[in-house]
Amino acid sequence: MARVILHADANGFYASVELVYRPELRGLPLSVGGDQEARHGIVLASSREAKRRGIKTGMVLWQARQLCPELVILPPNFSRYIDFSEKLRKIYQEYSPRVESYGLDECWVDISNPDVSLEDGKRLADELRRRARAELGITLSIGVSWNKIFAKLGSDYEKPDATTLISPENYKDIVWPLPAGDLLFVGPRTKPKLAKYRIYTIGDIANAPDELLSQRFGKVGRMHQCHARGMDESPVMAVGTETAIKSVGNSTTTPQDMSTIDDVRCVYTLLSESVATRLREAGLKGRCISISVRDAQLNCEACQLSIDHHTALAGEIRDVAMQLFTSRGYAHMLPLRSVGVSCSSLTSFYAPLQMDLMGKAASWEKQLKLAKSVDQIRRRYGTQIIQRGNVLANPAFSGINPHDDHVVHPVPFYAG
Amino acid sequence: MSFTNTGNPSLPPSLAQRAYLGVYTYTNPQGQIIPTRIRWEDGQEWEIDRVLDIRPGTARKAGGAGLRYLLRIAGQEREIFLVDGRWFAEVSLDT
Ligand SMILES: [Mg+2]
Numbered sequence: 001m002a003r004v005i006l007h008a009d010a011n012g013f014y015a016s017v018e019l020v021y022r023p024e025l026r027g028l029p030l031s032v033g034g035d036q037e038a039r040h041g042i043v044l045a046s047s048r049e050a051k052r053r054g055i056k057t058g059m060v061l062w063q064a065r066q067l068c069p070e071l072v073i074l075p076p077n078f079s080r081y082i083d084f085s086e087k088l089r090k091i092y093q094e095y096s097p098r099v100e101s102y103g104l105d106e107c108w109v110d111i112s113n114p115d116v117s118l119e120d121g122k123r124l125a126d127e128l129r130r131r132a133r134a135e136l137g138i139t140l141s142i143g144v145s146w147n148k149i150f151a152k153l154g155s156d157y158e159k160p161d162a163t164t165l166i167s168p169e170n171y172k173d174i175v176w177p178l179p180a181g182d183l184l185f186v187g188p189r190t191k192p193k194l195a196k197y198r199i200y201t202i203g204d205i206a207n208a209p210d211e212l213l214s215q216r217f218g219k220v221g222r223m224h225q226c227h228a229r230g231m232d233e234s235p236v237m238a239v240g241t242e243t244a245i246k247s248v249g250n251s252t253t254t255p256q257d258m259s260t261i262d263d264v265r266c267v268y269t270l271l272s273e274s275v276a277t278r279l280r281e282a283g284l285k286g287r288c289i290s291i292s293v294r295d296a297q298l299n300c301e302a303c304q305l306s307i308d309h310h311t312a313l314a315g316e317i318r319d320v321a322m323q324l325f326t327s328r329g330y331a332h333m334l335p336l337r338s339v340g341v342s343c344s345s346l347t348s349f350y351a352p353l354q355m356d357l358m359g360k361a362a363s364w365e366k367q368l369k370l371a372k373s374v375d376q377i378r379r380r381y382g383t384q385i386i387q388r389g390n391v392l393a394n395p396a397f398s399g400i401n402p403h404d405d406h407v408v409h410p411v412p413f414y415a416g
Numbered sequence: 417m418s419f420t421n422t423g424n425p426s427l428p429p430s431l432a433q434r435a436y437l438g439v440y441t442y443t444n445p446q447g448q449i450i451p452t453r454i455r456w457e458d459g460q461e462w463e464i465d466r467v468l469d470i471r472p473g474t475a476r477k478a479g480g481a482g483l484r485y486l487l488r489i490a491g492q493e494r495e496i497f498l499v500d501g502r503w504f505a506e507v508s509l510d511t
Contacts, residue, residue, distance in 0.1 A: 021479040024428045072427065084481070087472075135472035136481050 013105035014045035176203025249342020286343035432477035
């Protein structure tokens with residue numbers, strides 16, 4: 001049975017939600033960003049007018065204001081964004097139980113059914129857009145396709161408030177001319193390597209000789225090629241609303257099974273980096289760390305631990321993940337096929353630090369500064385430019401790039 | 417809703433204000449909250465003749481997303497909103 005999958009992406013989500021409550025600001029360049037008081041406040045989301053003036057997510061607020069003096073900057077209001085996110089999910093869930101969130105503003109919805117065609121998917125997408133506008137006052141871009149990769153491409157294709165249908169008939173016209181880097185999993189480090197073989201577009205990837213990609217890029221090259229040809233079988237997971245919205249997580253299946261604790265540490269390091277970056281990009285930090293593991297027989301285990309403060313630091317998240325891993329005796333499950341880590345009990349990144357010792361809080365803030373400058377370097381040069389020692393030590397796993405690759409299978413975590 | 421706006425350029429005035437209401441309600445067996453009588457800010461109370469429509473919606477002038485109720489009160493149609501647990505009507509500022 002051919003699948004019908006929607007990927008819905010709320011346009012400029014935080015900024016759009018603010019405009020619902022401040023309709024008089026419509027039409028003005030507007031950004032949502034950290035407190036003006038917080039020196040390192042960054043732009044988290046922007047209205048279309050602000051984007052047109054060159055305002056970008058992640059930009060420091062004073063820079064944004066320099067670029068656009070009339071920019072209106074509102075502080076983030078996360079409980080409201082979470083509320084809207086849940087309301088959106090509830091709408092999607094009226095049509096299918098298979099709804100997988102990616103962050104607060106993106107969802108895959110699988111409406112596959114023997115009687116449902118891609119055209120029906122497009123009609124539903126239009127209906128979802130109409131409802132989001134009428135009921136919540138926000139706009140969605142929706143991609144409709146037979147796999148998750150193309151559905152996601154479709155939601156990026158036309159913005160705002162548009163439906164893009166990518167079918168077996170038109171995908172060569174729509175998808176193949178796009179730059180190779182637009183394909184999920186093709187990170188900024190892979191792009192120049194592909195360019196060496198004169199592979200610039202997604203179509204180039206699809207049409208390259210099979211041996212070239214497999215030989216030069218291994219299993220991952222084979223995967224890119226399958227994706228470019230629309231051969232992506234990954235399922236839309238029914239991720240629980242609570243979990244998906246209230247946590248930021250990543251999991252990954254490694255090309256080779258993880259057979260030692262060092263392998264596991266290596267993958268948790270990559271995943272924690274990605275979770276930490278996504279937390280900071282969303283302006284969040286969390287207090288509860290959960291891990292999941294799955295062995296080659298597909299046995300699953302999961303557990304969680306709350307620490308005494310909120311964090312958005314990769315090192316801390318990784319250390320707690322490893323502490324959970326060893327204390328729960330998961331080493332006995334080796335070799336493992338996939339592991340995941342997520343961070344929940346979220347609060348605003350700008351919430352005041354709770355400190356029991358002045359010294360501890362200060363050093364934490366110092367670490368945070370470091371983490372942020374690392375983020376900035378990464379944004380400029382790609383995620384893999386800075387790697388922690390133990391990842392470099394294991395080239396077999398360092399090929400995984402969870403952040404840029406935008407891992408498509410977030411958090412099937414089970415409470416307790 | 418109050419928010420800090422330090423350093424922002426001068427902002428346009430609100431399009432409308434929220435006039436918060438006291439509302440007597442009845443919850444029907446389907447779980448819908450049905451307003452039966454409203455109490456205006458000045459203490460005047462009005463019987464609701466009829467609830468014409470209830471649906472999720474936004475207050476386009478005063479701002480907010482929640483439930484939009486279309487009512488008939490004293491022979492006139494009137495919109496009121498239930499947003500974040502409070503009832504209000506939109507009151508234009510230019511009148
Ligand atoms: Mg979005």
